[in-house]
Amino acid sequence: MPELPEVETIRTGLNRLLPGRIVAAVDFNWLKSFPNDKHSVQRFLVGAKIVEVKRRAKVLLVDLDSQYSLVVHLKMTGQLVFCSKDARFGAGHPNDSLIGKLPDRSTRVIFTFEDGSKLFFNDQRKFGWVRLLPTAEVPSIDFMKKVGPEPLDSSFTWQVLREQLKRHQNTSIKAALLNQTVLAGIGNIYADESLWGAKIHPAMVVKNLSAAQIKRLHSSLVTVLRLSIKKGGSTDKNYVDAEGRKGSYLKFASVFRREGQPCPRCANIIQKIRVAGRGTHICPHCQKL
DNA sequence: CACTTGACCTGTCCGC
């Protein structure tokens, strides 16, 4: 679920809440969610102070003063929720916050800090993971070496997008956008939304895109991602921010999960089709092959 | 290499 805007929203929250806190204990109940040896955990995580929370693509990086980092990928259903020691909100809390209701049955890892506050890593489908790595080694893990440019960096121009697409001429534009080596952080929601914004059919083969279409797509990607961050991301089912709150972008979405409803631009009925093996939402009038 | 498909998991929804 979490794509760039959701992970960025979580990062902002965690970076406000975590730095300065010292890890006192770590508990987990599913090894694949936190595949680490006890020795490293005791030596480089327990007792370490959190320095900063960063993001690259859909990956969160929690830097510790032990020269180690927690690297987190939320995959489809991961959550990172912080609760202060006396958190007891739950029902009635704004935005149906999860705070006060944790741990629950999706909780895989619990980080407890010296002040009694906790960070919960929840993940219903168990695809996500947290790893403890030396900070210096993070850039050399496979994902970091291969991942493409950050679409919200000022250096991401339409020419960069065109360049990134050059090695993927024979696939659909949707498959290319979902490919993290082409561009960082795009997933199913923002692929559909930005292609609608650019009036490009998701099944369009990359080599058939004109320069004008690539320019429109670049502009649409940036607009959609910025808007979603402003709205706290998209909550379809699982996503919540670092304080357990849902995001509201889907209220502003044009096509995603809107099959059967009118296109906001031309009022034709939005369809759900399958492209690149994924559920895909289009306006059949605005987005033609 | 580029590209597609199945696997990793749990939960929900839909048709019979």
Added chain:
DNA sequence: TGCGGACAGGTCAAGT
């Protein structure tokens, strides 16, 4: 109400 199958926002490995 129960059961099987399809499907869900992401990435890999393994196949063509």
